[in-house]
């Protein structure tokens with residue numbers, strides 16, 4: 001092959017390659033646009049054609065109740081808020097401790113609305129004794145009293161578990177923080 005021909009040939013190869021790369025990039029961009037297009041239409045997470053709407057109307061309320069679940073999800077939140085309430089008090093971050101204590105009570109009460117069979121023990125063992133007493137210690141901003149009241153609250157959690165057929169869930173003093181909250 002002559003030198004001139006070789007040069008022409010490599011020029012053609014280069015031109016074809018860059019045209020293909022360009023096409024590929026454009027196709028890729030179209031694909032991205034098409035995807036975001038679909039996203040906008042599906043309502044940004046609110047799926048108008050979703051599972052709930054596909055159920056018969058008279059089956060929907062029961063389905064929502066199922067998805068809200070029972071005391072197990074309530075307790076996962078209660079344990080989270082108990083832990084963070086504890087660290088709030090230990091840190092002297094009393095507003096944070098109070099925030100957690102309030103939402104702990106709210107979560108428990110909402111759970112009892114869904115599962116009223118637990119109300120009797122929840123009130124007798126927890127809501128009418130140890131819980132408001134921890135709240136008082138938080139409002140008094142007294143760390144010694146707070147720790148004493150936590151030591152009275154823990155056995156109340158554990159006693160309710162024992163009374164409600166879950167004696168293996170024994171509540172201790174928290175050892176690890178759940179949130180990266182500081183009191184600078």
Ligand code: HEC
Pocket residue numbers: 070071072073075076078079082118119121122125126153156157158160161164166169171
């Ligand atoms: C009604 C009395 C009652 C009180 C008061 C109570 N619990 Fe519970 N707790 C339960 C019951 C019942 C379960 C099991 C729920 C289930 O599996 O359906 C449970 C389960 C749990 C679980 C396991 C949750 C999971 O992931 O399945 C944790 C953790 C827990 N409780 C923590 C606490 C803490 C901390 C307190 C006190 C601040 C507390 N509980 C107070 C009744 C109670």
